[in-house]
Amino acid sequence: MTLSPHSSFRFFSRNSRRHGASKVVQKSTGFTLVELLVVIAIIGVLIALLLPAVQQAREAARRMHCSNNMKQLGLALHNYVDTHKVLPASSRGYGGCVGTAVNSEIKNANGIVAILPFLEQNAVYDLFNHKEAYSVNPGSYQRATGTVVGDPATNGNAAAAQTELQALLCPSDNNEVKGRCSGGAYGPASGFSGAATNYDFIVNCGLEFGTCNGYATSASNTKRMFGADVNTKFGDVTDGLSNTFMMGETTKYHVNGGAFAWAYRAWVMTGIDPHYSATNGGINVWHQPWVHSTWQSPPFVPIRGRARSWWVAAASLHPGGCNFLMGDGSVHFIPESIDKPTLLNLTCMSDGEVVKLP
Template structure:
């Protein structure tokens, strides 16, 4: 009896293994729940960012009675063809620039609105040669400090994109409507007055720009005849990770000429990897010129190249993006046709900002009509046609007299 009481107490090896196995099972069961909770928190934070952008836009409109401009800014009247300029931004500023003072970014706005000599690398320019008010060209400039400043409100926490070739990324873009066939504000890059007065370009451009935002002209809430609650104003885009993701790297399609993409939004789909349809096949060609940043989604927050700061309500969210800009074509990147959709790192859809400031989550399965047919180049001869892209297309237009059933999403 004494010998039994003096025996050391402890776990046997079998007992320890059983306990470890139970702990492992519990961790395995809890880990997905923890990950889901984290993503839910990130998704809520993203939704809040979209809401803040909406409040900034509404406050801007209250102050100026119009929306912030898309592809607005300054020009020196001399840089032609369009390219890089230290003297002006060549009418290429994003609406996000205009709303900075309404997003508690007054300090950054002051740097942009006034001449400065500070460079992003800590050096300074000569006092006789400062950066101009409203900054130099966004594209191709990594020395101007505001353009490389990443703003937390403009980033979705679910998007892991960082670093080169992008700088100053953004995950939020302006809605350009359901038409990409008439490049958004195509004529505006012809900066001399005689070109701006070319009536056919102007009229056709106006007919083709059906979204809440379009180039070089500032809309107002009064222009939204379909109702602010029925019209998408801003939405999510993913930034590129350098992995040939179909949503962030635009494939080039010119097999049958430029009109192939113009009349067929699905014309690039045969370039997807059949084994991994989220990515492009290795044989697909991409436009390159002066580096990759200009052709990667969301790479420059202050730029209003359509691939940087705009999206179309043509293909459903998280579909492939496509362009007919030729390799080496800088001007083509600005004015060529490009079908750029909304996208996100969230599971199953994207956040969008409605004109009335409401934030909604649109699923990838939203009814998007017949994407393989229909003329997507409205001109003065066929303006006002109903969107061929179903509910999604109707939500992207501000004055097409299509009132969507909001209970459908």
């Protein structure tokens, strides 16, 4: 068969296209190594810029949660007063003080237990034998004269004290809830570990620890809203409920002392005192002047989030300060930079010095 020149050209073109004789060069659409590294670097920079903001947002949420916890405690205390006409005592029958326990009965009860029914914790409240001791701390840890009423290890109180209550825990504090409140000094009984609390009553801790039933005879201008074996009234707060601390925040780790258990009082568990003295005290102070770093070997290194001492326990892991519950039920964030005189005025309930909240 004879092909014309035109038909030969058409045949060659069709076959060249079919068999790839004519190659078309296409540009690659993938990333080069340099471009990939640049993208990774940009993502890293964005993460570095966004991470602090995310962390701040999370802490803001945790701080609000903590504030809400304290507001619930304020409502519980006001409802308690509506029912009983007085505030609960900070403790009953504390055995760690010097002197004779009230009625010569050592019970080591924490007043927080009394407000459990007003926190919708009736089931936990009913676990306790309220007529007997909540903890027993043998030997030198019991300085008071009196008889320990019952045995917390067998009456159910030590077991109940192990209950972790979220309403008493600040989500910003990553210290363990259990472990610090154990042993002969800090535990409710041998073999038990009490659950810690981030919130406690405002007291004169030096008085609570030093002198049994000392609150009743202390000067009125030094009194806090709570005291051992004493039930104060809102009417006693002559400086005004909105100007006086009712409860404060602490960490679940005390370096000098274990922590504060919510259910009982043990060695150096007295409550929170934001102003121990003109020299020692304050908020978020991780090292106190009285406790010199060279007294320990190796020397003590302060750790943020671990209150240095039980007697200046007002602290939190919130940056810059901690929350306080006022007598009127409001919650305020008090900066750690607050001056000592103002802090003392806010701590005392009838010193005649009415100050504005910072």
